[in-house]
Amino acid sequence: MTTTADTAPLCLLADIPDGGAVEIQTLVDGENESLLVYRHGDEARAYYNVCPHAGRRLDYAPGKFLVRSGSIICAAHGATFQADSGLCLQGPCRGESLRAVPVIVTDGAVRLGARA
Numbered sequence: 001m002t003t004t005a006d007t008a009p010l011c012l013l014a015d016i017p018d019g020g021a022v023e024i025q026t027l028v029d030g031e032n033e034s035l036l037v038y039r040h041g042d043e044a045r046a047y048y049n050v051c052p053h054a055g056r057r058l059d060y061a062p063g064k065f066l067v068r069s070g071s072i073i074c075a076a077h078g079a080t081f082q083a084d085s086g087l088c089l090q091g092p093c094r095g096e097s098l099r100a101v102p103v104i105v106t107d108g109a110v111r112l113g114a115r116a
């Protein structure tokens, strides 16, 4: 995993509605991955677009996610995840979590990487 802010931006923070999420296709550790990138104010979180319940994508249409009141809802069977942590609070995989991908926000852009 890249750990610096020198990577190309995944997207601009302003491209994500506050409290919403977008899909970003990018390379993570050499693999082309679909990520859900969630924005909460000036912060962003990223998760693999894979539900821990049955391995399905979380979106109901390509790049369209059900995100309401700080929760991400899997379109397949309704598992509800806390958007800030990825923890499943309700549904068939309660107690499991989305797989997070570390991201940072610098200069208004979301990038892969962890805080130094």
Ligand code: FES
Pocket: 051, 052, 053, 054, 055, 056, 074, 075, 076, 077, 078, 079, 091, 092
């Ligand atoms: S695959 Fe997400 S709730 Fe079943």
